[in-house]
Amino acid sequence: MAPDRQLVVIDLHDFDNRRDEITAQLMHAAENVGFFYVKEPALTQMAETMFSATATFFALSDDQKANFAFRPAVNKGWEKLAQVRPSTGTADLKESVSLGFCDMEGLWPSDSVCPGFKDTATAFMLECEKLSVKLLSCFATGLDFPKDYFEKMHNIDKADCQQTLRCLFYHDVTGQVFPPGYWRAGSHTDFDTLTLLFQRPGEGGLEVCPGREAVTEFASSGEIWTPADPIEGAITINIGDMLMQWSDDKLKSTFHRVRTPGAGEYQGPRYSLAYFNQCDRSAIIQGPLKKYPPISGDEFLKAAMKRNYDALSKRKDQALQVERNAAAAP
Numbered sequence: 001m002a003p004d005r006q007l008v009v010i011d012l013h014d015f016d017n018r019r020d021e022i023t024a025q026l027m028h029a030a031e032n033v034g035f036f037y038v039k040e041p042a043l044t045q046m047a048e049t050m051f052s053a054t055a056t057f058f059a060l061s062d063d064q065k066a067n068f069a070f071r072p073a074v075n076k077g078w079e080k081l082a083q084v085r086p087s088t089g090t091a092d093l094k095e096s097v098s099l100g101f102c103d104m105e106g107l108w109p110s111d112s113v114c115p116g117f118k119d120t121a122t123a124f125m126l127e128c129e130k131l132s133v134k135l136l137s138c139f140a141t142g143l144d145f146p147k148d149y150f151e152k153m154h155n156i157d158k159a160d161c162q163q164t165l166r167c168l169f170y171h172d173v174t175g176q177v178f179p180p181g182y183w184r185a186g187s188h189t190d191f192d193t194l195t196l197l198f199q200r201p202g203e204g205g206l207e208v209c210p211g212r213e214a215v216t217e218f219a220s221s222g223e224i225w226t227p228a229d230p231i232e233g234a235i236t237i238n239i240g241d242m243l244m245q246w247s248d249d250k251l252k253s254t255f256h257r258v259r260t261p262g263a264g265e266y267q268g269p270r271y272s273l274a275y276f277n278q279c280d281r282s283a284i285i286q287g288p289l290k291k292y293p294p295i296s297g298d299e300f301l302k303a304a305m306k307r308n309y310d311a312l313s314k315r316k317d318q319a320l321q322v323e324r325n326a327a328a329a330p
């Protein structure tokens with residue numbers, strides 16, 4: 001990576017007195033890389049309790065987890081080997097359960113199935129929200145919006161709130177060999193505003209590729225990938241498509257992927273927790289320079305998912321044509 005595109009670690013201690021300094025650090029990292037770490041030991045310690053609850057949930061049988069199956073209309077629930085990226089055309093080697101502050105009727109595991117899961121997850125999400133408010137207030141200031149601008153657009157008390165915690169479980173692949181193109185998570189950007197990612201030391205594989213110049217691009221603009229391995233006491237943060245558009249492309253939503261480990265590397269299960277800050281469905285996204293026309297949070301996500309679907313369909317059509325050409329060859 002170029003020297004100005006290193007993943008930096010930003011310490012948030014004494015936040016109120018260091019707000020201007022922290023804002024400058026966040027803006028520089030977001031403009032040049034789109035990925036960075038923040039030191040927040042108390043929250044990373046709390047994440048360990050959430051990891052334990054997550055492991056208990058994923059240890060249930062598939063039949064039990066199917067009672068909380070994913071509901072696309074609300075983007076909540078459990079799914080397995082279901083997410084296919086346009087960048088790979090194959091399903092990510094993982095399962096996940098997506099949680100939120102609303103639209104969770106019938107989707108919370110009971111205490112008899114997964115003791116304390118709802119209380120643990122809710123408490124963790126509330127702390128993630130507090131950190132998100134801090135970070136988004138800095139980005140609001142850095143973009144010349146009022147300090148509470150983004151907080152008003154991400155209101156967890158509203159019925160159209162879209163904040164989501166996704167608990168991820170990448171399966172044990174010990175001893176397995178995969179052909180090229182198989183990834184625990186294929187190359188992609190996040191559709192959201194800001195992602196807080198909690199990783200566990202020793203369970204690496206995340207890689208990032210800075211340089212994206214526009215929200216609608218699907219191919220990264222470079223081939224330089226660098227690890228974003230877990231750091232003790234730190235949270236991995238990345239800018240999402242929403243914030244990139246909200247900043248008139250000043251802040252970068254960066255391509256990232258999770259590599260499938262090879263022989264000689266740790267190939268056991270990998271757990272991570274991703275808190276996706278997504279603006280309310282009714283919020284209006286438009287940058288200070290008005291580079292893009294205004295669009296609601298709901299419309300933005302629908303458009304992003306359509307681009308994803310269209311790109312995947314195009315990839316499938318191209319693969320089918322290659323097969324037909326091969327079959328027709330003498």
